[in-house]
Amino acid sequence: MFKLDGRWCALSLDRVAGVDDPGEMRIVPGAPRAVAGLTEWRGRVVTVLDLAILTGAPPFSGLRCLVALAPPLDGTAFLVPAPVALRSHDAPHAASRNLSTPSLLDPIALVSDVAAEVSRLARSAPGGRLPRRNI
Amino acid sequence: MKKKLAAWFLVLAFVLALVGVLVPRFQPDPFWSVVLIVSCDLVVGLGASWLLSSLLTRRLRELAAATSVISRGDLTRPVQLGGDDEAAELARSFNVMVESLVTVVLEVRATAERIQGSATSLSITCAEMNSTTGDIAATAHDIARGAELQAARVSQTRDTTRDLTASVERIADRARSVHEVAAEAAERAQSAAGDARRAADAIAQLADRITSATTAVDGFRSKADEIGKIVAFIASISHQTHLLAINATIEAARAGEHGRGFAIVAEEVSRLSEDIRGFAERISSISGEILEGSRQVGEGIRLSVSAADRVREVVHRTATSFDGILESSQTTLERSAEISRLTEHQREDARCLAASLEEISTIAHRNVGGTEEASASTVQQTAAMEEMARSAETLARTSDKLARLISIFRVG
Numbered sequence: 001m002f003k004l005d006g007r008w009c010a011l012s013l014d015r016v017a018g019v020d021d022p023g024e025m026r027i028v029p030g031a032p033r034a035v036a037g038l039t040e041w042r043g044r045v046v047t048v049l050d051l052a053i054l055t056g057a058p059p060f061s062g063l064r065c066l067v068a069l070a071p072p073l074d075g076t077a078f079l080v081p082a083p084v085a086l087r088s089h090d091a092p093h094a095a096s097r098n099l100s101t102p103s104l105l106d107p108i109a110l111v112s113d114v115a116a117e118v119s120r121l122a123r124s125a126p127g128g129r130l131p132r133r134n135i
Numbered sequence: 136m137k138k139k140l141a142a143w144f145l146v147l148a149f150v151l152a153l154v155g156v157l158v159p160r161f162q163p164d165p166f167w168s169v170v171l172i173v174s175c176d177l178v179v180g181l182g183a184s185w186l187l188s189s190l191l192t193r194r195l196r197e198l199a200a201a202t203s204v205i206s207r208g209d210l211t212r213p214v215q216l217g218g219d220d221e222a223a224e225l226a227r228s229f230n231v232m233v234e235s236l237v238t239v240v241l242e243v244r245a246t247a248e249r250i251q252g253s254a255t256s257l258s259i260t261c262a263e264m265n266s267t268t269g270d271i272a273a274t275a276h277d278i279a280r281g282a283e284l285q286a287a288r289v290s291q292t293r294d295t296t297r298d299l300t301a302s303v304e305r306i307a308d309r310a311r312s313v314h315e316v317a318a319e320a321a322e323r324a325q326s327a328a329g330d331a332r333r334a335a336d337a338i339a340q341l342a343d344r345i346t347s348a349t350t351a352v353d354g355f356r357s358k359a360d361e362i363g364k365i366v367a368f369i370a371s372i373s374h375q376t377h378l379l380a381i382n383a384t385i386e387a388a389r390a391g392e393h394g395r396g397f398a399i400v401a402e403e404v405s406r407l408s409e410d411i412r413g414f415a416e417r418i419s420s421i422s423g424e425i426l427e428g429s430r431q432v433g434e435g436i437r438l439s440v441s442a443a444d445r446v447r448e449v450v451h452r453t454a455t456s457f458d459g460i461l462e463s464s465q466t467t468l469e470r471s472a473e474i475s476r477l478t479e480h481q482r483e484d485a486r487c488l489a490a491s492l493e494e495i496s497t498i499a500h501r502n503v504g505g506t507e508e509a510s511a512s513t514v515q516q517t518a519a520m521e522e523m524a525r526s527a528e529t530l531a532r533t534s535d536k537l538a539r540l541i542s543i544f545r546v547g
Contacts, residue, residue, distance in 0.1 A: 018382045021375070063374065083377065083412070086384050086405065 001087050001102045002065070002080045005057035008102035010087065011078075015107050017068040019084055022048065032117045036079050041068050046077045054078075054110045069107050076111055143186045147179055194222030198229065208543035210237045240544040247538040254531035261524035268520050272513040279506040286499035293492040300485040307478035314471040321464035328457035335450040342443035349436045356429040363422045370415040373408045380405030 001010035018041075025037035025048060036048040046068060052059050063082035068074075087102070154175040194216060201214035210233050216226035383401035387394030 013385060013388050016385055018385060019378050020382075021378065065378065082374065083409075084381060085409075086381055086402070 002082070002084045004052060004055065004060070004081060009051075009055075009080075010102035010104050011067060011107060012104065013086075015070055015073070017070040017074060018042070020066045020068070022064055022066040022079060030121075032114060032121065034114050034117070039066070039077070041066065041077060044075065046075055048077050048079050049111070049114055051078045051080050051105075051110075054113065055105075069111075073107055073111055076107075078107070078110075143183070147183060150175060150179055150182075191222070194218075194220065198222060198226055201226070202229065205233055205236075209545045210240065211545050237544075237546045240541055240546055244538065244541045244544075247534045247541055250534035251531055251538060254527050254534050257527040258524055258531055261520055261527050265517060265520045265524055268513060268517045272510065272517055275506060275510040275513045279503065279510045282499065282503045282506040286496065286503050289492065289496045289499040293489070293496045296485070296489045296492045300482075300489045303478065303482050303485040307475070307482045310471065310475045310478040314468070314475045317464060317468045317471040321461065321468045324457055324461040324464045328454060328461050331450055331454035331457050335447060335454055338443055338447045338450055342440055342447060345436055345439050345443060349433065349440065352429055352433050352436060356426060356433065359422055359425040359429055363419065363426065366415050366419045366422055370412055370419065373412040373415055376408035377405055377412065380408055 001008055003009070020041060023039050023041075025039050027037045028035055028047075034049050034053040036050045038045055039048055040046075046066075048066065050059075051057075060081040065080050065082045065084045067078045067080050067084065069076045069078070154172060157171060197216055198214060201212070201216075204212055213230040213233060214226040216223045380401045384398050384405065387398035387401055390397070
């Protein structure tokens with residue numbers, strides 16, 4: 001879980017493959033604005049999506065973490081603000097950490113929105129290519 | 136004349152002889168004798184008297200005729216009486232007297248002419264002198280008015296000089312006070328110049344110490360930067376450890392029941408990394424505060440050094456100004472001393488001037504009296520000259536009258 005726009009957000013652990021510092025990021029020209037770029041994680045190329053843009057939150061600054069998603073969304077990662085914490089389901093432990101109830105995010109829905117946007121851009125672009133502008 | 140007298144004596148002797156002859160005849164009657172003798176004597180006496188008077192009166196008539204001519208002023212004809220008698224002698228004496236009278240008349244005539252000339256000249260001179268005396272009187276009157284005006288002006292000048300003397304004395308007092316103040320100002324300027332130089336030296340030492348402190352602060356900031364870098368490195372390691380613990384937890388969750396112990400360790404590692412991150416953030420915050428404080432101290436030191444430099448410059452200029460003030464004060468002191476001396480001299484001169492003006496005023500008032508007396512004297516002199524002119528005119532008339540009187544004498 002992490003804090004986005006002042007609110008705690010959480011991803012289910014079975015949707016997460018791992019966390020890491022975002023390495024060198026490659027910008028993808030003509031990609032939707034939510035696509036932060038491509039990077040390498042554990043020997044694989046993953047597509048990095050900016051979670052703030054996806055959720056409509058203001059862009060964040062400071063340390064960021066890369067949250068790689070588990071299958072069936074493997075090859076995709078979210079860029080989230082640091083720090084990232086773990087929270088188990090037992091309430092007393094959460095109360096002791098003084099954490100409020102987070103909003104559980106649905107990665108599949110978020111990625112689907114991006115995929116739909118990519119398809120729309122591909123259809124509208126001449127020759128089926130993405131336009132050289134950001135959404 | 137002598138012959139006549141001899142004849143008359145003979146007649147007389149005859150008569151006397153006849154009487155002598157006749158007398159004895161009438162001796163019986165003494166009365167008649169006496170009568171006869173007396174009668175004879177009377178006759179003789181009368182005859183002799185007549186004769187003598189005749190002789191004498193004739194000579195005297197001649198002398199009277201001559202004197203009558205002289206009395207008419209004709210001194211040209213001397214008395215011509217011959218003989219050796221008293222009438223001739225008188226005539227000669229009379230002629231001598233006439234000659235003397237001629238001399239006197241000539242002398243009187245010449246003198247009268249000279250007196251008339253002199254009287255005329257004197258009259259003219261008197262007239263001229265009268266005119267001149269009038270001018271002198273007018274001038275004396277003007278001089279008297281001028282003397283009065285001069286006395287008034289001198290009195291006014293004396294009063295002004297008294298005021299001037301009082302002012303000069305006040306100025307002298309002020310000059311003495313100024314001299315004392317200038318001496319005090321010079322002393323204070325000298326003290327202030329010394330203080331300013333000492334302040335400049337102290338500020339220079341302070342600036343040097345602040346500059347030394349700047350080096351120390353820079354070193355301190357460098358250490359703080361190094362601490363910041365170390366803290367950032369620790370934070371980075373903590374972050375990496377935290378991420379590693381999260382990944383370990385994720386892997387332990389996938390391992391199921393077999394990964395539960397590993398998950399607990401991963402959670403402890405994560406908690407430890409968060410504590411480290413908290414301490415690192417705390418150290419980073421303190422380091423940032425130290426850096427900010429060092430920066431502020433450095434900025435303050437820089438401002439202090441700049442201010443010290445400016446103050447040192449100002450104090451230097453102040454010291455220079457005080458040197459100039461000291462020099463000016465010394466010059467002012469010397470000049471005020473000179474002014475004080477001059478005003479003292481001026482005071483003495485003013486007193487002497489006042490005394491002189493007092494004396495001049497006295498003399499002027501005295502001159503007023505003198506000129507008034509002179510004016511009165513000229514008036515009197517004018518009157519005297521007029522009197523003299525009148526006397527000269529009288530003298531001229533008198534001399535003219537004398538000349539006319541003398542003119543009746545013909546002397547040749």
